[in-house]
Amino acid sequence: MSSETRERILNEATELYLRDGFDGFSMRALARSVGVTAPALYRHYASKENVLHEIMGEAFRRLSNKLYEALAEPTPHDRFRRAVSGYVDFALENPRLYEVLFVPPTMMGEGELPESVQAQGCAVGQFFDDRVRECVAAGVLRDDQVAPTLWAHTHGMVSLYLRGRMAQRGIDSPERFREVFEASTTRVLEGLGGPAHGVEGDGGDSDAAA
């Protein structure tokens, strides 16, 4: 069946990318891994760029699965915090998959992203928007404009750490990074809302403190 082969190719492609990185990834090596010759791949994927886009889609899918675990938590605040920590977990445990999510268009070819992949990217953004909206409704966050702020802070911290740009400050291990990240997030959250400042959690909706 066609989609079966496609799937096997994508699995091998993902593993190959995870093992050898971006510049070790070639259609010929992929063909060797799959056990066919290179031209056969073009029956399933239009181009190398196309395969890379699908790897990106796969990465989004895995990230989404990780994020959805947060929905098991009981309160909006817990769901939000677990979504953020799940996001960081994913990035630290799968740095290459995380990197491919934000690769500059310059490096993946000039072509547009397939709609399906773009939709998966939007879904991740939407997930955070929903978590934030929940928190706003519960009085934990001040307003729903903070979603980009919080996402940017999280992505920025992870991104700078993964590129070793924090080693100069002694932040050179995952453990140390988590400490710094938690502290930074708490700092940002305290300012961004919660009963401490703007919103009175008079209803006493349980999960107030960071």
Next chain:
Amino acid sequence: MSSETRERILNEATELYLRDGFDGFSMRALARSVGVTAPALYRHYASKENVLHEIMGEAFRRLSNKLYEALAEPTPHDRFRRAVSGYVDFALENPRLYEVLFVPPTMMGEGELPESVQAQGCAVGQFFDDRVRECVAAGVLRDDQVAPTLWAHTHGMVSLYLRGRMAQRGIDSPERFREVFEASTTRVLEGLGGPAHGVEGDGGDSDAAA
């Protein structure tokens, strides 16, 4: 002279990268631009990877020059805000130079960065640390732990915008982005310190509000 040729090669390499991006960059095209044959380049640079590292160094140098303009401002707070806005200006006006600063190691080859380039990266971080420390001394910011927080927020916002990850929220023009970024930064700063919350600016040290 040797270093003269090296410099000319680097200039051409930077222009070529700016024009054609990462995957349009090749040693052959570079040689054509310079006016020599490809193998001649290897007398001056050990590899393509080496040239890319030097482009990264050049990008850091230009960013530093932009940042240093902030030192012309009179107060710590003004210097800090202008450093941040200069940082954003640089990123929006030179998106490809900004991208090369944070390119994943996976995509530039496995080799380590030259020490000189790494030092230039540290210098940028140090510059922000200094601006923050100044602000702490002036009572504008609460403590100097916020430097990574602010840098991460700034880099995260810029990075997500440049990758089109904010278009889904209608943030698809530089003007709109600047609005959102300013609002987000102000939000973060209000929480992170200043007379409004933690620190009383009783001395009334002039530059208090964002």
Next chain:
DNA sequence: GTCTATAATCCGATAGAC
């Protein structure tokens, strides 16, 4: 010492036979 010329090796992608 600096550059050129040649060549080995790999890559992406296509055409056409089975």
Next chain:
DNA sequence: GTCTATCGGATTATAGAC
């Protein structure tokens, strides 16, 4: 769907001319 054969182009090393 897969193969063989092949094209055009890229990186990189080596050998030799100025």
